[in-house]
Amino acid sequence: MNIKYLIFLGAATLLGANKSYALTPDNPLKKNNAQSLISSKLADKNLINSFADITVKGKITDSAGPVPGASITLKSNPSIGTSTDGSGNFVITVPADGILVIKSIGYKTLEVPVQNKTSINIKLEEENNSLSDVVVVGYSSKKQGELSSSVTVLSAEKLKGVATNDVVNMIQGKAPGVVVSSGSGDPTSAPKINIRGISSINGGTAPLLVVDGNILGAYGSEGATYSPNDVESVTILKDAAATGLYGSRAGSGVIIVTTKSGKAGESKIEFNSVVGFNTPSNGKFHLMDSQQLYDYQKTFSNPNPSVLNTNTNWWDLATRTGMTQNYTVSASGGSEKMKYYISGNYYREQGTVVNNDKNAYNLRANLNGQLTPKLKLSLLLNGVFTKDNYQTGNTLGDAYLNLPYDPAYNPDGTPVDPRITPTWLGRDIENFLHSTQYNFSNARSLNLSADLNLDYNIAKHLTFSSYNRTTFFNSFSVDYYDKRTKEGGSTNGALYNSTDYKNRLLSSNRLKYENSFGAHHLTALAVGEAEKSYYDVASLNGKNLPAGRPVMSTATDIISNPSGGLNEYNFSKYLSQVDYDYAGKYFAVASFVHENSSRFGLNNSGGDFYQLGASWILSNEQFLKGIKPISFLKLRASYGTTGNAEIGDYPSLGLYAIDASASYGGVPGARPSQKGNPDLTWEKQKTTNLGFDIGFWNRIDLSVDVYDKRSNALLFQVPLPSTEGYSYIFQNVGALKNRGLEFNLTTKNFTGEFTWETNLNMAFNRNTILQLTDNKDAISPGGSQPKAIGRDIYDWKMPIWAGVDPNNGDPLWEKVIVDADGVEHIAVTNTYAQATRQYTGTSATPKFTGGFTNTFGYKGLTLSAFFNFVYGNEIYNNSRAYFDNDGLYESYNAMVLQSGWSRWSKIGDVATHPKPVLGGNHDSNQQSSRYLEDGSYIRLRNITLGYQIPASWLSKIKISSARIFVSGDNLWTATRFTGVDPEVDLSSGISSFKYPISKKVLFGINVGL
Structure with a gap:
């Protein structure tokens, strides 16, 4: 075949001939026909231009602004492509008649013809899911759909509802694997939080807190540096790839925690007000009144009938209906070059125990400026002043234990002083109403923080950032016991003052490279970071103070020598990370961190x-495109190591104490206090995580994760024998897994005019101690939670309650007897000292936790109901040893028996409670499984209408938006637990x-101008 004909044929085909030519022996291509076709096409100048490559510039946005990281590829050749930068801009060179394919996770895919245009601006339409939400992870941000790790994101909208001044309380029940628990309803106390179980035995277990890109420290280690009202979102990082x-x-x-910032062109002034009432909830728990207690005590003693003349409800006197107030005013807005967010907040919550409340004042200013086309500056200033009034003395203890027989007030209306009341019957001779007239306990603190962050575009794909933070924290606490009270009587008036100061300096300097090569997208990050912290504290006390003069200068003596100290610590870090993705389908991330402490x-x-992580978005593969129900499907895997350094500031050093115990002849002396360990090092966790995310019809989203987290070289304070001359040494001991x-x-x-959305999250976790050093089987062999190898950290071990002997009403416990063949048999005994300590088969660790939310909407009306639940944990109800003691403490009040409980009174009775005996029945109230109770519960944590x-109603009064609502916290709880909560x-x-815990009913209004 003549080669010329092939050339003519190729040219004709490339020029888009609308007629098909085939080379066969029966149909040869005629030279003059092909030449004619080519000449005709070459004569069409416009068509020739349509085939030339042109450079196209553009910007991709959505309804909220630029879309960074969007993929732009040529449909006919996907290897030609690029992605948008941080401002949504892109540049690509493609044929003038090409078709651009625009993809970004969380948005609908678009095909845009070039049509010889050199400038194209594109607006993407969201797919109505969270995949396009930008998530702050590590030292950068990503779209949620692109993550290879286990992350939970809670927007400000999802955090709404629960009335609190602590964001962690708002998280409770809303994120799988995150367990928030509180041992107190006191508004001045902070909750505990654990993520994916307990990772350490002796070291800190609180998560690391990061605010606006800078490390703050372990949760609870410092006072709050932000107000929940200023929070834009909370991101919880759980696996190694996320925490990397x-x-x-x-x-x-x-x-x-990411706080709010202003938006260009949107000047807003907002006012939010919430006011409501708090009432104490005592669950199923009730104390006896005088008649009930008298009838009970008659079964084992001879109370004087005159005690019925008084019927004091100490619980009602110690508790009250409090008030919660939360007011916020904010202003935000700006231009493309300068954005601002300024807010002020006042929060006050009265505790449901008298003389207990929290007051917090917060002022924040977030300023973001584009100083030059290449330089961006952010200045974040925040101040929080807090004043806490703590419950004074033994108010709560008296509420539980004081006898209803004893009067609270004298005939003239003044509180009774039990010390001078000969008819007082209560054991502790206390009336908190008398003490709280004069005594008080409070603290005030000021927390200031300032962030100065700079971002500079060195080159097109290269950015340098410097994030810097300084914080100042100062607090002063006072405990005063007046000489007129029982607490201050022995010292003729006592005053305790304590002040502490903290200062942290942090500088984090980051170099970031980001570029796209066709369908390939690469991000590399290098960081150098240094942190220095200072902490000092001073405490002093005095006695012999004049009545009503709580000032240290009025004291004429000291209770103990003043004390104080100065601590410093520092961290330095170097890290690198490489993040890669291909065609919006395959993602990989690897990072390395070296840190000194x-x-x-x-x-x-x-x-x-x-840390290593990878993910694969299968729904972007062609073979899944035809499966209509599946709107999104991603597989994730990660593995990596993390660490723990929360064990105090000087655990590795040999320390001496200079104090009064070492002084001689009035001259200061020093004594050994801590043995040094120069080999002490980081506690490390190795975590494997596998997960998937799947969506159906853009209406059902499911995320599932399984993980294995192993902690090694556990930090522990190991006791030493007295012959060592030291009490303890810090060592790396043992291992555990979650x-x-x-x-x-x-x-x-x-999803129509009437909307209804449901969310359910659950988490199951099991922890096991794998290894302990020095051939130990348990850390605390004699404790109720021994922390033994092969067992849960919080497994219970104690004598097993065997019920009540129906023949005589004695308490019974199990006693393990080993026969001559080594076989164990279970017997019972009424002698506590003979009872065998055994594992009960239960733990304080829940089998699962979670939350359940339903949100309804119709036109402008919304209704949300949020439940949280805990299942499978056993609580030791220690307070029952005092007011459910079978006659041991006849000078304490007693609890009303629960439904189904009964006391033994005659031979043959099958009862839950032993026969009450004056002075106690065979140590029946000693620690045993008798007081272990099911701690499972489900609670209506919040409901809001x-x-x-x-x-249209508001435009006449020039208000842009207004919302009114009523909400309730903790209104209903279902549980078998017999205590207060x-x-x-x-x-x-x-x-x-x-x-x-408080039940709260709140009324609120949000107004926007």
Whole structure:
């Protein structure tokens, strides 16, 4: 065949001939026909231009602004492509008649013809899901759909409802694997939080807190540096790939708080007000009144009938209806070059126990300026002033234990002083009403923080950032016991003052490279970071104070010598990370962290940590495009190491104490106080995580994760024998593991004018101690929670309650007897000292936790109901040893028996409670499984009904938006627990004289101008 004909044929085909030519022996291509065709096409100048490559510039946005990281590829050749930068801009060179394919997770895919245009601006339409939400992770941000790690994101909208001044309380029940628990309803106390179980035995278990991109420290280690009203979102990082760049101190997870910022062109003034009432909830628990207690005590003693002349309800006197107030005013807005957000907040919550409240004042200013086309500056200023009034003395204890026989007030209306009342019958001779007239306990604190962040575009794909923070925290606490009270009587008046000061300096400098090569997208990050912290404290006390003069200068003597100290520590970190994705389908991330800490020994002060993660979005593959029900499907896997350094500031050093105990002849002396360990090093966690995310019809979203987290080189304060000359030494001992399953399900049941959305999240976690040093089987062999190898950290071990002997009403416990063949048999005994300590088969660790939310909407009306639940944990109800003691403490009040409980009174009775005996019945109230109770519960944590007032109604008074609502917190709880409240600190599992949780009814209004 003539080669010329092939050339003519190729040219004709490339020029788009609308007639088909085939080379066959029967149909040869005629030379003159092909030449004619080519000449005709070449004569069409416009068509020739349509085939030339042109450079196209553009910007991709959505309804909220630029869309960074969007993929732009040529449809006919996907290897030609690019992605948008941080401002949504892109540049690509393609044929003038090409078709651009625009993809970005969370948006509908678009095909845009070039049509010889050199400038194209494109607006993407969201797919009505959260995949396009930008999530702050590590030292950067990503779209949620692109993550290879286990992350939970809670927007400000999802955090709404619960009335509190602590964001962690708002998280409770809303994120799988995140367990928030509180041992008290006191508004001045902070909750405990654990992420994916307990990662350490002796070291800190609180997650690392990061605010606006800078490390703050372990949760609870410092006063609050932000108001919940200023929070834009909370991101919870759970696996190693997520916590990666914070890995050196992120063994217990990371909570990232992002505060609000202004938006260009949107000048807003908003006012939010919430006012409501708090009432104490005592659950199923009730104390006896005089008649009930008299009838009970007659069964084992001879109370004087005159005691019935008085019927004091101490619980009602100690508790009250409090008030919650929360007011916020904010202004935000700006231009493309300068944005601002300024807010002020006042929060006050009166506790449901008298003389107890929290007051917090917050002022924030977030300023973001584009100083030059290449330089961006952010200045974040925040101040929080807090004043806490604590419950004074033994108010709560008296509420539980004082006898109803004793009067609270004298005939003239003044509180009774039990010390001078000869008819007082209560054991503790206390009347908190008398003490609280004069005594008080409070603290005030000021927390200031300032962030100065700079971002500079060195080149098109290269950015340098410097994030810097300084914080100042100062607090002063006072405890005063007047000489006229029982508490201050022995010292003729006592005053305790304590002040502490903290200052932290942090500088984090980051170099970031980001570029696209066709369908390939690469991000590389290098960071150098240094942190320095100072802390000092001073405490002093005095006695012999004049009545009503709580000032140290009025004291004429001291109770003990003044004390104080100065601490310093520092961290330095170097890290790198590479993040890669291809065609919006395959994602991989790898990071390495090296950190040094002054807390560890000279031989091991540095720690190396690494993280790997990968994910695959199968729904972007062609073979799944035809499966209509599946709107999104992604597989995720990660593995890596993280660390824990929360063990105090000087655990590796040999220390001496200079104090009064070592002085001689009035001259200061020093004594050994801590043995040094130069080999002490980081506690490390190794975590494997597998997960998937799947969506159906853009209405059902399910995320599932399974994980295995193993902690090694556990930090522990090991006791030493007295012959060593030291009490303890810090060492790396043992190992433990946490394994678990988490899932989060969201369904949009109705999406029309009437909307209904449901969310359910649950988490299952099991922990096991794997190893202990020095051939130990348990850390605390004689304790009720021994922390033994092969067992849960919080497994209970104690004598097993065997009920009541029906023949005589004695208490019974199990006694293990081993026969001659070594076989164990279970017998019973009424002698507590002979009872065998055994594992009860229960734990303070829940089998699962979670939350359940339903949100309804119709026109401007919304209704949401949020439940949280805990299942499978056992609580030790320690307070029952005092007021459910079978006659041991006849000078304490007693609890009313629960439904189904009964006391033994005659031979043959099958009872739950032994025969009451004056002075106690065979130690029946000693520690045993008798007081272990099911701690499972489900609670209506919040219900809110709101109405968005139509804009047409508001336009006449020049208000842009207004919403009114009513909400309730903790209105209903279902539980078998017999105490005041089943929610306890899950790190101990003990309930003792619990401060009641508050039921709250709140009314609010949000107004925008």
